[in-house]
Amino acid sequence: MKRLLTYFKFNKTEQNGFFIILVIIVLFFTIYALLKTNTMDTIPNQAKLFEQSFHDSLELSSSTKKEVENAAHLTNNESEFSVNPNNILDEGKLFYFDPNGLPHADWHKLGLSDKQIAVLKNYENKGGRFKQKTDLKKIYSINDRLYRRLEPYIRIKAIPDTAITKEQRRTPLLYDKFERNTAELIDINSCDTTALMTLKGIGSVLSKRILKYKDVLGGFYRIEQLKEVYGVPAETYDLIKDHIIVSSLDGIKKININKVDATSLAKHPYLSGKDAKLIINYRDQHGNYVNIEDLTKVGTLSDLAIAKIAPYLIFENDSR
Structure with a gap:
């Protein structure tokens, strides 16, 4: 028995090493247990979030569909409808509105960015006015998708005859010039x-x-x-x-392929520096190019690259 116990006797250094290993083992198992717990909790939480967002999207879709159907049955008298808090839908984003003079904050509620609103306000500041729904679509910051979303809720007030007469007499603005141009x-x-x-x-x-x-x-x-x-x-x-x-090609600047150097040729957007060197090296070794088909002999140029650069080349013989 005493002989067996001799195997479990440690000196001071061995005792310190054993203690350190024991601490490392305990830390390892503790960290592993914590990571395993977090991983197991993540999956059901994600599933719950997905399920909740799925049900929310169904409810939102149903609510939006009902509001659009109701908007389609409004009479012409509702064109006098004005914006007020009672008209805001349950989703808190879409409501009936007149785009003329609509405050910045209300455009925000409709989902427009500051940049889009700035374009609309700039148009208004220059005297522009929306006379019908489709006028809103002409503003370049309003894309088709956004217009289709807003269109059922646009209610433009009728302009009195006196206002129309005054508007017809006003000086043409930049937007009007764009419409004519x-x-x-x-x-x-x-x-x-x-x-x-x-x-x-x-x-x-x-x-x-x-x-x-x-x-x-x-x-x-x-x-x-x-x-x-x-x-x-x-x-x-x-x-x-x-x-x-492009009314005429007479003004296009031509490059004489038989006189140009590699540096000048490489400045054209359709040719790389490597392409330009190969073209000039081939010309120096085999003589002047006669026509565009000679460029196919270079070998490294693609048919697309040759077709793109062709209108900018001439093949006059070098007088040297």
Whole structure:
């Protein structure tokens, strides 16, 4: 027995090491137990949240549907309806309103951002007025989805005859100029920033950026090239594409492919520095290019890249 006990005798260093290992083991099991408890609690909590949000969405959808159905049966006399707290729906967001002179806070309740409200107020400050529901849709900060949401609740008060007469005599404002200019086609290669700013969605910054890109390109040969301008999203392009033309290609700046150097050629947006060097190296090794088809012999240029750069190239022989 004494011999067996000798195996359980430890010196001072061994005792300290054993104590430290024991503490580490206890901490490990404690942390593991806590993590396991938290993980188990998370799942039922998430399930409860999901179930609650699902039921809330069903109730909200049902409430909204009933209000829209009620709005559809309103008579023409209700066009005199004014905004007041009693008209606010249960969801606290949509209510019947006249967009003319609507306070900033009420636009907020309808779900509009400060930027959208600023555009509306700017229109009003310049003398603009909404005469019918669809006028609200003409404001570029009001997208189709937002308009469809607000449309059933728009109630525009009738304007007295005296007010109409006064409005007809007022000086035409910027918004009126925009409405007239939409029927005029703008030549993208000869217009200035003022003309571009009459287009819906184009401001001073974007108009300058378009003209700068035109200069870098050497001129536009298709209106689709506007999509390449930084800051022109698909929505803006769709708004302006029917009001822009390229009337002539005579003003496009041409690059003589048989005289240009690699550095100058690389400045064009459609060619990289590597592409420009390969084009010039091939010309130096095999002689001048005769036509656009010769560029296919370079090998590294894609058909798309060649098609895009083609309108900007000429193939006059080098006189050297």
